Amino acid sequence: MSGKWEEYVRRVKPYVPGEQPVVTDNLIKLNTNENPYPPAPGVQKVLQNMDAEKLRLYPNPDAKALVKELSSFYGIDEDRIFTGVGSDDVLGMCFLTFFNSDKPVLFADITYSFYDVWAELFNIPYEKKMLDDNFRLVKEDYLTDNGGIVIANPNAPTGEYVDIDFIEDIVKNNQDSIVIVDEAYIDFGAKSAVGLIDKYENVIIVQTFSKSRSMAGMRIGYCFGSKKVIDALKAVKFSYNSYTMSMATIETGVEALKDRKYFEEITAKIIATRERTKKELKRLGFSFPDSMTNFIFATHNKVPAKEIMSMLRENEIFVRYFNAPRIDNYLRITIGTDEQMDKLISVLDAYLS
Amino acid sequence: MSGKWEEYVRRVKPYVPGEQPVVTDNLIKLNTNENPYPPAPGVQKVLQNMDAEKLRLYPNPDAKALVKELSSFYGIDEDRIFTGVGSDDVLGMCFLTFFNSDKPVLFADITYSFYDVWAELFNIPYEKKMLDDNFRLVKEDYLTDNGGIVIANPNAPTGEYVDIDFIEDIVKNNQDSIVIVDEAYIDFGAKSAVGLIDKYENVIIVQTFSKSRSMAGMRIGYCFGSKKVIDALKAVKFSYNSYTMSMATIETGVEALKDRKYFEEITAKIIATRERTKKELKRLGFSFPDSMTNFIFATHNKVPAKEIMSMLRENEIFVRYFNAPRIDNYLRITIGTDEQMDKLISVLDAYLS
Numbered sequence: 001m002s003g004k005w006e007e008y009v010r011r012v013k014p015y016v017p018g019e020q021p022v023v024t025d026n027l028i029k030l031n032t033n034e035n036p037y038p039p040a041p042g043v044q045k046v047l048q049n050m051d052a053e054k055l056r057l058y059p060n061p062d063a064k065a066l067v068k069e070l071s072s073f074y075g076i077d078e079d080r081i082f083t084g085v086g087s088d089d090v091l092g093m094c095f096l097t098f099f100n101s102d103k104p105v106l107f108a109d110i111t112y113s114f115y116d117v118w119a120e121l122f123n124i125p126y127e128k129k130m131l132d133d134n135f136r137l138v139k140e141d142y143l144t145d146n147g148g149i150v151i152a153n154p155n156a157p158t159g160e161y162v163d164i165d166f167i168e169d170i171v172k173n174n175q176d177s178i179v180i181v182d183e184a185y186i187d188f189g190a191k192s193a194v195g196l197i198d199k200y201e202n203v204i205i206v207q208t209f210s211k212s213r214s215m216a217g218m219r220i221g222y223c224f225g226s227k228k229v230i231d232a233l234k235a236v237k238f239s240y241n242s243y244t245m246s247m248a249t250i251e252t253g254v255e256a257l258k259d260r261k262y263f264e265e266i267t268a269k270i271i272a273t274r275e276r277t278k279k280e281l282k283r284l285g286f287s288f289p290d291s292m293t294n295f296i297f298a299t300h301n302k303v304p305a306k307e308i309m310s311m312l313r314e315n316e317i318f319v320r321y322f323n324a325p326r327i328d329n330y331l332r333i334t335i336g337t338d339e340q341m342d343k344l345i346s347v348l349d350a351y352l353s
Numbered sequence: 354m355s356g357k358w359e360e361y362v363r364r365v366k367p368y369v370p371g372e373q374p375v376v377t378d379n380l381i382k383l384n385t386n387e388n389p390y391p392p393a394p395g396v397q398k399v400l401q402n403m404d405a406e407k408l409r410l411y412p413n414p415d416a417k418a419l420v421k422e423l424s425s426f427y428g429i430d431e432d433r434i435f436t437g438v439g440s441d442d443v444l445g446m447c448f449l450t451f452f453n454s455d456k457p458v459l460f461a462d463i464t465y466s467f468y469d470v471w472a473e474l475f476n477i478p479y480e481k482k483m484l485d486d487n488f489r490l491v492k493e494d495y496l497t498d499n500g501g502i503v504i505a506n507p508n509a510p511t512g513e514y515v516d517i518d519f520i521e522d523i524v525k526n527n528q529d530s531i532v533i534v535d536e537a538y539i540d541f542g543a544k545s546a547v548g549l550i551d552k553y554e555n556v557i558i559v560q561t562f563s564k565s566r567s568m569a570g571m572r573i574g575y576c577f578g579s580k581k582v583i584d585a586l587k588a589v590k591f592s593y594n595s596y597t598m599s600m601a602t603i604e605t606g607v608e609a610l611k612d613r614k615y616f617e618e619i620t621a622k623i624i625a626t627r628e629r630t631k632k633e634l635k636r637l638g639f640s641f642p643d644s645m646t647n648f649i650f651a652t653h654n655k656v657p658a659k660e661i662m663s664m665l666r667e668n669e670i671f672v673r674y675f676n677a678p679r680i681d682n683y684l685r686i687t688i689g690t691d692e693q694m695d696k697l698i699s700v701l702d703a704y705l706s
Contacts, residue, residue, distance in 0.1 A: 003555050004529035008454040008500065009585045012592040020411060035409045044405035047601070052397035055570035055605070056388045058373060058563070085438060088594040101361040121592040147361065176357035202356050210411070217408035217600040232362045239365040239474040241441040247570040248400070248601040252408070 015117045021318060028343060030334040031318040033156075033185075033295050035214035037266040037337075040259035043215070043252045055247060061238070063245040066220070069257040076224055080197060082233045085244050087184055087208035087221030091150075092118050094204055094223070097236040098178040099124045103147035110135060110327055112152045112182060135160050135289050135297075142170045149174060152182040154190050157322065157332040159291030167193045171203045178229070180204045185293035187212035187263075189271050194224050201226040211294055212267050213256050220245070220253045270294050274335045280345045284352050294335045297327075303352060305329045315347045368470045374671060381696060383687040384671040386509075386538075386648050388567035390619045390690075393612035396568070396605045408600060414591070416598040419573070422610040429577055433550060435586045438597050440537055440561035440574030444503075445471050447557060447576070450589040451531040452477045456500035463488060463680055465505050465535060488513050488642050488650075495523045502527060505535040507543050510675065510685040512644030520546045524556045531582070533557045538646035540565035540616075542624050547577050554579040564647055565620050566609050573598070573606045623647050627688045633698045637705050647688045650680075656705060658682045668700045 023029060038044075063083045071078045084090035095118040099105050104127040107115045119126040129141035135158040142149055149170060154161040171179045183205055186192050194205045209220035223233075237244070245253075256263075274291065281288065281298055288298040299305060309321040309331055320332040335341065376382060391397075416436045424431045437443035448471040452458050457480040460468045472479040482494035488511040495502055502523060507514040524532045536558055539545050547558045562573035576586075590597070598606075609616075627644065634641065634651055641651040652658060662674040662684055673685040688694065 005451065005501075005531050005555050006581070008451060010450050010453055010589055012588050015591055015595060020413060023410065029410075032411055034411065037409065038406035039408050043408065047400050047403045047405055050400045052400055052605075053391035055392050055396065056390065056567040057376065057382075058385055058387065058569040059572070060373060085594060085597055085599075088596070092593050097363050098358065098361060100363055117592050121589065148358075178358050202358050214409040216411040216596070219412070219596060219599045228359070235365050236363055236474065238368055239470050240445050241438060242368060243441070243569070243572060244438050246438075246572045246599060246602055248605075249599055252405075252601075 010121070013117055013120045015114050019318065026316050028317045028336060028340045030336050030340070030344065031320040031332075033211055033293075033332075033334045034216050035211060035266065035270070035294065036335070036340060037214055037269070039214040039252070040256045040262040042255040042259055046251050046255045047248070050248065050251065058243050059245060059247045059250060061242045063250050066245065066250045066253045069254045070222055073257045073260070074194065074224070076194070076197070079227050080224055080230055081222060082225070082230050082237070083220065083222045083245060084237070085221070086210060086219045087182070087206050088114060089219075089244065090206050090221040090223050091180065091182060093233055093237055093240075094178070094180050094206070095119065095124060096122055097233050099148045101147040103145060105148040105150065106142055106146045107150040108137060108152075108155065110155075110158060111150075112156050112184075115150050131158070137162055137166070139166060139169060143173050146174065146177055148177050149179045150182065151179070152184070153193070154185045154292045156185060156293065157295070157320070157327070157330070158289050158297050159185075159293045159295060160289045161190045161292040164191060164193050164196070168196055171196055171200045175200065175202050178202050178204060180206060182206045184208050184211060187267050188274070188292060188294050190292040197224050197226060201228055204229055209253060209256065213263065214266065215252065215256060218249050218252055220249060270335050273338050273341055276338075277335060277341045277345070280341075284345070284348055296333050296335070297330050298333060299330045300352070305331045308348070308351070311351050312344070312347065317344055317347060363474070366470055366473045368467050372671065379669050381670045381689060381693045383689055383693070383697065384673040384685075386564055386646075386687045387569050388564060388619065388623070388647065389688070389693060390567055390622070392567040392605070393609045393615040395608040395612055399604050399608045400601070403601065403604065411596050412598060412600045412603060414595045416603050419598065419603045419606045422607045423575055426610045426613070427547065427577070429547070429550070432580050433577055433583055434575060435578070435583050435590070436573065436575045436598060437590070438574070439563060439572040440535070440559050441467060442572075442597065443559050443574040443576050444533065444535060446586055446590055447531070447533055447559070448472065448477060449475055450586050452501045454500040456498060458501040458503065459495055459499045460503040461490060461505075461508065463508075463511060464503075465509050465537075468503050484511070490515055490519070492519060492522060496526050499527065499530055501530045502532045503535065504532070505537070506546070507538045507645045509538060509646070510648070510673070510680070510683070511642050511650050512538075512646045512648060513642045514543045514645040517544060517546050517549070521549055524549055524553045528553065528555050531555050531557060533559060535559045537561050538564060540620050541627070541645060541647050543645040550577050550579060554581055557582055562606060562609065566616065567619065568605065568609060571602050571605055573602060623688050626691050626694055629691075630688060630694045630698070633694075637698070637701055649686050649688070650683050651686060652683045653705070658684045661701070661704070664704050665697070665700065670697055670700060
């Protein structure tokens with residue numbers, strides 16, 4: 001006999017992350033938008049030199065050293081920065097902290113698939129606004145009454161980018177709501193809207209170490225906003241878990257930030273590889289929104305996406321396929337090294353020609 | 354002019370963690386129940402040998418390697434184990450997952466001060482049940498209609514322990530509710546109630562690496578329960594953040610578990626130091642519940658706790674003082690090394706005699 005406790009279990013719609021196959025030498029993993037290059041060289045040294053003895057102590061609850069370094073890298077005051085266990089933690093905390101009205105939170109129908117998962121988890125009403133046929137945001141959709149707005153910019157999985165004026169219009173015309181701009185992919189050639197935090201109290205800019213800083217494995221996300229917004233986030237965070245960023249996370253994160261040159265080098269390399277890959281994919285009959293990210297969201301003019309995905313998998317190349325309305329004929333292909341993309345193109349070439 | 358967004362900010366009652374002073378050679382930090390000994394020696398080696406390159410990839414979302422090692426250490430099936438970013442994360446997830454009825458969740462008036470913080474955060478009704486005058490749980494208080502029960506055993510900050518039969522009675526008579534047993538301090542001589550998960554579907558046993566395994570700085574908590582309970586926790590966790598345990602956390606955690614001998618040695622040392630400290634404190638006019646933890650919750654027969662706390666602080670010894678009803682004449686003193694406790698006793702001796 002089962003107890004009644006089951007009646008009170010929170011019902012959720014679980015997020016399905018991209019598959020994490022065991023990485024072998026042959027496998028080319030282009031399915032979860034990871035960076036093909038290692039973290040800044042200093043990160044290895046930090047791990048090597050870390051004194052394990054101090055792990056007996058709690059870490060600094062404010063991740064102060066990391067916040068300080070973010071402040072210095074971005075030129076933004078420390079009291080306008082919030083950190084978390086990956087940008088998912090930061091975004092989840094934003095949903096919990098700010099989306100408590102009865103009005104629906106607005107986001108695109110095709111966007112990061114965690115937004116509706118958080119809304120369901122916290123019983124937040126939401127409304128999905130359809131991207132147009134070219135997967136572009138329709139600004140007017142976000143100028144109606146709402147309980148909050150979330151925009152991934154560049155968008156995922158489409159790779160589409162809107163400019164700062166577009167974002168500013170939405171922020172400016174929604175000063176009674178919090179507008180979250182999820183800039184997980186901002187460092188691959190797009191321009192951050194972070195300057196808006198100086199003009200508007202209601203905008204939050206979220207970024208991550210998982211893509212451009214090659215540190216998905218350490219779990220670091222952060223956001224910028226008005227001091228008021230950051231204070232509200234901190235209060236909620238401290239009501240959930242005082243110590244979320246481990247000492248190893250804080251110290252490796254600091255080190256990664258210190259090496260601006262390396263960061264600029266690897267993002268430039270990925271951008272160059274992406275642009276080259278775009279040309280090759282076009283040649284092979286693919287079309288795609290003009291990505292400003294470390295992935296390309298592509299559809300083929302003849303062969304179904306699912307078929308290509310399976311074929312690539314047989315060749316030990318993993319790409320992401322979403323079995324979802326409007327995008328089930330697309331593949332999201334992460335930009336790897338030049339060598340990896342050459343292999344991808346040659347396998348595609350052999351199959352499609 | 355401020356936007357209306359502020360009306361919808363979640364109101365919280367923030368948790369106040371123990372002070373984290375900058376640790377110098379002279380400072381004796383006995384205020385946050387950290388372990389005075391370093392983690393198992395293998396942890397240092399894992400950090401030294403960790404290949405930073407792989408940090409570019411996401412960690413395994415299930416922390417599989419850690420769960421496997423926990424399974425082998427405790428002899429409990431992997432599908433009955435859940436991990437999180439410290440036991441605070443595990444406990445917070447439990448509150449969010451299971452406490453969704455209209456009935457109050459029950460816990461002691463004097464206990465881990467995060468329970469009411471989580472209840473407030475998630476709008477969970479709760480009722481505090483008074484410990485008796487000797488800071489003991491009153492079993493009958495937990496045999497009334499409720500929406501869930503949380504028992505810290507041994508309790509914090511009192512150090513009091515109830516035996517397994519006491520816990521079993523509560524679990525058995527509340528099969529319509531989830532009963533959480535928070536065993537953060539179980540490894541210092543007390544006996545875990547983990548065996549109850551084989552008999553009851555509604556009990557969850559929560560433990561942590563922060564105390565007995567000297568790894569507060571890496572943030573590792575875990576719990577055991579029926580497969581049903583663990584599945585429900587996983588579903589909610591994956592709806593919040595797929596990747597919470599960093600690669601460094603998983604790998605150092607695995608290594609710490611492998612060294613059972615070291616674990617037994619340092620916990621035995623702390624127990625011996627605690628028993629010796631009890632005698633000294635008694636001699637100096639202190640009384641306290643008979644602690645089964647790595648701290649002693651003591652009150653003096655003449656001098657107010659607050660005064661002693663301030664005096665100790667001037668001598669660079671930090672202990673925890675709670676300015677709260679019923680316990681504002683007590684100090685929670687973490688068990689440090691023998692040397693640290695000798696210093697504490699000699700400073701107390703000089704002041705009190």
